[in-house]
Amino acid sequence: MRKSAMAPSMKELFEQQGFVIVPDLIPAEQRAALEEAAARTITKTRAGSWTLRRTVGRQFPPYDSNNPDSWGVQHIMHPDLGEPAFARWYTSDALVGVVRELLGCGGGELQMELFNMLINPTEHAFALRWHRDDVREDASEEEERAALAVWHYGVQWNTALYEDSCLYVVPGSHKAPRTPEQRAHSSTPDPPADPMDMPGAVHVTLKPGETVFYNNNILHCGTYDPAATRATLHASMGDTRGGATRARNVLQHGLLWMKEERFKESLHARGRAMLERLVRMQESAGDIGYSLVN
Numbered sequence: 001m002r003k004s005a006m007a008p009s010m011k012e013l014f015e016q017q018g019f020v021i022v023p024d025l026i027p028a029e030q031r032a033a034l035e036e037a038a039a040r041t042i043t044k045t046r047a048g049s050w051t052l053r054r055t056v057g058r059q060f061p062p063y064d065s066n067n068p069d070s071w072g073v074q075h076i077m078h079p080d081l082g083e084p085a086f087a088r089w090y091t092s093d094a095l096v097g098v099v100r101e102l103l104g105c106g107g108g109e110l111q112m113e114l115f116n117m118l119i120n121p122t123e124h125a126f127a128l129r130w131h132r133d134d135v136r137e138d139a140s141e142e143e144e145r146a147a148l149a150v151w152h153y154g155v156q157w158n159t160a161l162y163e164d165s166c167l168y169v170v171p172g173s174h175k176a177p178r179t180p181e182q183r184a185h186s187s188t189p190d191p192p193a194d195p196m197d198m199p200g201a202v203h204v205t206l207k208p209g210e211t212v213f214y215n216n217n218i219l220h221c222g223t224y225d226p227a228a229t230r231a232t233l234h235a236s237m238g239d240t241r242g243g244a245t246r247a248r249n250v251l252q253h254g255l256l257w258m259k260e261e262r263f264k265e266s267l268h269a270r271g272r273a274m275l276e277r278l279v280r281m282q283e284s285a286g287d288i289g290y291s292l293v294n
Helices: 012-017 030-047 082-090 092-102 143-150 181-183 240-251 259-263 269-285
Strands: 021-022 053-055 069-073 110-119 154-160 166-171 202-206 209-212 220-224 231-237
Touching: 012 021, 012 092, 021 030, 021 092, 021 202, 030 069, 030 082, 030 110, 030 231, 053 269, 082 110, 082 231, 092 110, 092 154, 092 209, 110 154, 110 240, 110 269, 154 166, 154 202, 181 209, 202 240, 231 269, 240 269
Parallel strands: none
Antiparallel strands: 021 209, 053 069, 069 110, 110 231, 154 209, 154 231, 166 202, 166 220
């Protein structure tokens, strides 16, 4: 269908809602390779041979290894994992083109950041609590308003390889502090009994191949069902015009392995340039701490 001349652009929707859904960003020739790489990676994680993972019982970094059940795989571009399809997708023309449009930046300003995968646990059904990724749940209204007024020069996304109905968001909440009612649903470590109890919440369902791009300070939560197969590519990319504003949000996940020469050598020219910008941020950041507490 031809888009109406009055319809908002993708960037306008992203800025208004705090998220936008884009279909078919995985080139057909890369789809099978990504699915196969994801399947091998999930098998290694569940078998214990890939230990960089998100464990049931821990919502935010630092993660631990106390629970054998996993809900996410960390650092899937790591050379030790041996799956180059992930880096090829992260630096692909289609994906980079959307990120550039949403950030309003040139290719020379793109910064490599996180690339993980969200998977279904095998034994536990649970939910993550309502949160913003870089604003604490106990922030006062004034602190929250000040934090949300800062543009962090980055975008986060989920690309579903299988149908994914895990994500809930509150549209527009990236621009406004929580109402008293919303605060009541998001001020403790407790997960929601029903995410739709949050005032203003919408349930996001992604079809295979669809990507939701979102501002990671939008109010959001996720549910995890061991009976529903999940392999969702979960990543972020930054804009160097933000300087060190993204340092804590990104570097708290532990990216020192990305400074190794063997990782740089595995990338093509665009990826190497994006990596060099990340390394410069890391070297100037100093002590960063963690954004949230489990």
